[in-house]
Structure formats: structure tokens, C-alpha cells
Amino acid sequence: MLRLDGVGMRYGRAAEVLKDVSFELAPGSFHFLTGPSGAGKSSLLKLIYLAERQSRGTIELFGRDVEAVHPNDRPFLRRRIGVVFQEFRLLDHLSAFDNVALPLRIGGEKPDEYRHDVAELLGWVGLKERMHALPPTLSGGEKQRLAIARAVVGRPDILLADEPTGNVDDAHALRILKLFVELNRLGTTVLIASHDEDLVARSGQPVLHLDKGRLQAYGRGARGRADGEPAE
Ligand SMILES: Nc1ncnc2c1ncn2[C@@H]1O[C@H](COP(=O)(O)OP(=O)(O)OP(=O)(O)O)[C@@H](O)[C@H]1O
Numbered sequence: 514m515l516r517l518d519g520v521g522m523r524y525g526r527a528a529e530v531l532k533d534v535s536f537e538l539a540p541g542s543f544h545f546l547t548g549p550s551g552a553g554k555s556s557l558l559k560l561i562y563l564a565e566r567q568s569r570g571t572i573e574l575f576g577r578d579v580e581a582v583h584p585n586d587r588p589f590l591r592r593r594i595g596v597v598f599q600e601f602r603l604l605d606h607l608s609a610f611d612n613v614a615l616p617l618r619i620g621g622e623k624p625d626e627y628r629h630d631v632a633e634l635l636g637w638v639g640l641k642e643r644m645h646a647l648p649p650t651l652s653g654g655e656k657q658r659l660a661i662a663r664a665v666v667g668r669p670d671i672l673l674a675d676e677p678t679g680n681v682d683d684a685h686a687l688r689i690l691k692l693f694v695e696l697n698r699l700g701t702t703v704l705i706a707s708h709d710e711d712l713v714a715r716s717g718q719p720v721l722h723l724d725k726g727r728l729q730a731y732g733r734g735a736r737g738r739a740d741g742e743p744a745e
Pocket of ligand 1: 548552553554
């Protein structure tokens with residue numbers, strides 16, 4: 514599904530923010546990505562989403578070396594990835610409903626085919642009453658839940674989420690975690706960058722821990738511990 518081998522990344526000519534990162538995500542796996550602020554979590558997600566390029570090493574996505582993918586084909590790979598960005602990136606002129614429906618419309622589905630699923634998903638993230646609202650009129654937590662609904666609606670092959678519970682209360686965070694687990698059960702490979710130690714611990718899911726751009730170890734669900742096999 515995803516394999517990184519000796520990957521380094523830098524912004525412009527500055528020092529590397531990711532160094533020798535190697536790991537593999539098996540299809541259908543679920544991992545958290547943890548690490549202190551500035552460790553490189555968002556940068557790693559951007560690499561996987563093909564929004565940035567590595568400065569060295571190899572990234573294989575869906576069995577293809579991303580450096581060998583023609584620029585015209587990159588959008589097709591991206592369409593298989595659902596992303597929850599830290600800054601949400603919602604379309605302000607579209608209603609909450611239409612923001613969520615957009616990936617399905619782009620995929621060629623008709624309103625009659627997606628209306629029920631979109632409404633159900635908005636209900637799941639607690640936005641049923643707000644489905645006609647425009648994003649600028651939503652609270653930070655509501656925007657975050659909307660961004661999550663949009664990222665998962667197309668049942669992507671990979672879901673990447675950058676601090677998806679940063680703006681929501683505990684009850685909503687647990688509900689979002691349940692949604693990710695459900696999506697994962699349906700086959701989506703999930704990678705979530707999170708500072709929320711309680712959520713990570715409660716989930717019991719394996720952890721990739723980054724520190725100063727280096728992958729420290731694989732661990733499982735425990736705060737600050739890396740009790741698994743070291744990354745190769
Ligand atoms: N667009 C950019 N241009 C230059 N440097 C950047 C850019 N984005 C991030 N960086 C730098 O890269 C390093 C890693 O940042 P990144 O955002 O990946 O960390 P993070 O672990 O996601 O942090 P946080 O938890 O605070 O979101 C930091 O030193 C940051 O200053």
C-alpha cells in the first residue's frame with residue numbers, strides 16, 4: 514500500500530526536516546503518527562499525499578514509485594487518498610452538504626445516488642442540523658468534523674488525517690475515532706497524526722513516533738513509549 518525507504522525531505526535549501534525515514538503500511542492497517550511539535554508529522558503526510566517531494570530515498574504508493582509517476586497521473590493517485598488537513602481547506606461558497614458531496618460528484622455520482630450517504634455521514638459527525646450552512650458560519654470544531662466527513666465519504670484506499678481531533682471535545686473525538694475504525698474495517702488504510710495522547714492510548718492502535726525528523730520506533734498505543742520493533 515505504502516512503503517518509504519531511506520526518505521529524506523527538506524524545504525528549499527534548509528536542513529532536512531525528515532531523515533532516513535523507512536516504514537511500510539500494509540493494506541488495511543491503522544497507525545497513529547505521534548511526536549513533538551516540529552518533528553515532521555505534517556511534512557510526512559504531505560509527502561505521502563504527493564503535495565511535496567522527497568529529497569532522497571524511495572516512496573512507493575499503491576505499488577508505484579512516486580518519482581516515476583507522470584505529473585498527469587498524480588491526481589489519479591491523489592483521488593485514492595482522503596486527507597483531513599490541519600487547516601481544513603473547505604470551500605466557503607458551498608454548503609456543508611455540498612462540501613461533503615463534492616468528491617462523489619467529481620467521481621461522477623448523481624445526487625440521487627449520494628444524497629442518503631452524505632446526509633447519514635453528516636449525522637454521524639453531528640452536523641445534520643448544519644448541513645445547509647456555509648463553512649464560514651461554522652465553529653472550528655464543526656469545520657473540523659465537516660473536513661473529516663469530506664475526507665471519508667469516498668471510502669478512500671488511504672486516509673491521512675493531520676490532528677483531526679485538535680478542535681473538538683472528548684465526546685466528538687471518540688466518535689471521530691469510531692468513524693475511522695469503521696472506515697478501516699471496510700478496508701481503508703489509516704494514518705493519523707495526533708498529539709492527543711489519550712485518544713492514541715485509548716485506541717490501542719500501533720504508533721509511528723517521529724522525533725526531529727527521525728522515525729524512532731513502532732509502538733502500540735502507550736504514551737511516549739516505543740515498545741515495539743525499531744524501524745528498519
Ligand atoms: N512550508 C514550509 N517551509 C519551510 N519549513 C517548513 C514548512 N513547513 C514546515 N516546515 C518546518 O519543517 C519542520 C517540521 O514541521 P512539521 O509541520 O512537519 O512538524 P509537525 O510534527 O507536523 O509539527 P506540529 O505538531 O506542530 O504540527 C519544522 O521545523 C517546520 O518549521
